[in-house]
Amino acid sequence: MPTWLMVWPGNPALSAALLVVTLILVLYGARAPAHRGILGVARAVNQGCKRIAVALRGVQGRLSERTREVLLSEGLEDTERQIEQEFRRISDAVDRDLGAYPVLHRKLADQVARIDEDYQKVTDTPPAPESWTRTLEASGELVRQAGDQSAAAKAVGALRSAIQEAHEEAMESYRDTSRQRHELLARMVPAWRSMSSTLDRVERSVAGIFERARHLDELMDRYREIAKEANMAERKLASSTLTQFVTASLVLVVASLGGFINFQLIALPMSEMVGATSRLGSMQTSDVAALVIILIEITMGLFLMESLRITRLFPVIGRLDARTRRQMAWATFSILLILAGIESSLAYMRDMLAADRAALTQQLAGSTVTRPEFMWIPAVGQMVMGFILPFALTFVAIPLESFIHSGRIVLGQVTAGLLRAVAFTVEMVGFGVDHAGKALNNLYDVFIFLPLKVEELVMSERERRARDVRADRTTSTA
Template sequence: MSISEIIMLWSDNRGLSLLIWAIVLVTAMYLARSSAHQSIAAMARSVRVALRMSAASLMALEQRMVKRNKQVILQAGQESTERVIEREFQRVNTIVERDLSGYPAAQRTITDLINKIETDYQASNETPPSPPEWLEAVDTISRIEKGGDSTVSQVLQSIQETIESAHEETVKAYRKSSLDRLQVLKKMLPSWRGLSQTVSSMSTAVTDLSERTVFIDKQMEKYERMRRKDDQVARVLTSSSMTQFFVAGLVLVIALFGGVINYQLIALPMSEMVGGVSQIGGWRTADIAAMVIIMVEVAMGLFLLEALRITHLFPIISSMDDKMRKRMVIITLTILTILASVEASLAYMRDLLALDREALAQSLVGVAAGNVEFRWIPSIGQMVMGFILPFALAFVAIPLESFIYASRTVIGLATTSGIRLLAYTAKMTGQMMYQAGRITIHVYDMVIFLPLSVEQLVRNRKAALDIDDVDGIIVKSDETSGGVKS
């Protein structure tokens, strides 16, 4: 039975039939009003409850994820700070080993120098030989009045000469002694300088150590805050992670462009090695081979930087003993150099092929091939690029590591934001569904407004009658108040 037939069920007149249907429907709706209202309200409530429960679950999940993200960020921060502190301690160790391990020797040197200086000082303190004690008595005698006696005068003259001679000898001896002291002091000069240098170098070492310890103290404080799960530190680390994510992403995009250029350099000549026609899975084998070479270069770069302990993507490489790591460095560097050489030669071959093709094209269109000057410049340029790019690509491991570590945080943040949005949407939808239920009830009543109005009218009349009856009873009771008729 089609819809049209159902509409025309009551009469051939469409309008009349529709009217009958409307009356039937309204009557049915009026009769089922109470149940319908309850059903609609119950449905709206249940939808709201379900969505609110979902929202609550999502919020709980979001909280768990926030907590987990914080743990991850703090853990990463702790690991990073541990590495920084470890490196600082290594530097301190180097300073101590390099500078302060020589402290006993330096101390001995200083002591020796001080002893030497003291000895020299003592030596320089020696007093010059004093004139004989009898010289004063003789000097007094020589100053006696000579009078007129020539003998006495001669004697006194002789005494005076003796005194002067003795004085000259004393002065000479004093000068010699002063010169000796000066020589001793001169000898002390290198000792003072040596002492000053030793003390200065020790001072530098101690100052450097002091600076390192201040830095270590700061890092330790940061580390302690991380261990205490400080919110501010977590926020700082998150922000730092986001910055790292975008910076590393930018560098990776640059590296990607480098890879594309590298690919363009070697894809064409690769067909000389693997053929220009064969395909694998719809891709030219030469293209895949070029791609594989670039991938291998990147992988070698990863291993090289791992072995150098610059990156930490593969714990197994980091934990290798130093001898093995050194071997790995040599092997990866050798492979990388070989691949770079292969690329350089391929780049040269590409240039030759391009020249050959150009010559053929010119020959086919009947143009004589001309000699182009400085044709060697792009050839050399391509070769150099072919050699340099693999090494440049090798360093992609550094931004890759940063990107991977930072993406863990960024993905966590994005997921929590998504979940939060989902929870909010669920809550809003629940509320809207509840309101929609209420609106539906009102619309339902609007559809059956006619019987409802009639019902209201009947009720009002009945209520009015009831009031009249009550009033009559009251009047009656008032009239017979206390059983006494007024």
């Protein structure tokens, strides 16, 4: 115990007891204001926390609403784009297949007319009925009855021969026409086939258009749902956005690895070009140069994709007319091609430098310098990789667009969730402080329980006396 607290320097126990008693009396005396103070502070903290929680919930609500608007807007835009694409495809199909319908129709009409004409020609004209035979039989009978040598018999015989010849000629003529008919029928087969094929094509085109029309109907329904801000549509869009975000992130990670490989391919040879001692800040200029080349390639890839209208990150490029975009696409493709060529040669130089370095190491180690037999294989492999990777990086634009669009929504949702959690935590802290204030008051009372008990006894005694006085007065009045 410090000496200044020792009331009786020779007796610490008594000094401590006196201090405790004094403290209890002081605390008892200050009980009411102390309770008010503790409860006031606790309540103030609780109120403050509640206000902070309300403010955070307000921010979270606005953020959620904004995220929802962005989500629906993105969904609408995406559906509009799909509808636009479907219309374009239908238009292309109509232009391609049904645009030539008048020609097709004329062709079909010609084919039908030709078939009809041929059909008319193949009408069968059967040979004369059995009258020929009967005439010949009757003439034969007449010859037998009249005798072979009679004039009548000779006349009938001559007539019979003439009829016989006429019959044979008729039969010959019939065979000729039959042959011609068969020839015409044979000629009709390709015409039928052609017509069948044409009709099949028409059927396929029409079926394709019907299929696209059905998809278009679905898209239109979806568009209407989003436009109505239906909850189901919102949930579907949110789920789709999250999927897009995860997928795009994964693809971007893979692309980053590709970029890293690309960097490794060109960093060393770049030091041969710009020197290994020059520095930009704390980094070697050759490393920065290699990175800049890769970034330029990615940028060119973005512009190429944008010019081809595969991505829509830059509205300015999207608004350009088709001719300018085509020119821009060719320009960016040319730059990419040149960069790919440069990278390929750098990759080859890297192989040469590595081989030179390996040879030097062997020399320094005192061994004979040997060059492995199939060293050309990794050299060629590196060159091919150096050429292909810039084009592969071009496609980063697609996941990047998805990542940016979905990232905005996912970030909004995550931030809203965090704000909600923070608001809840702040509210719980206020609640805890409020109850802690009450608990502290009880603890205060525990410490001064003795004077409180005395007070209670005094008060109860006073009350009892007051009750007795009232009872006496009542009795005396009665």
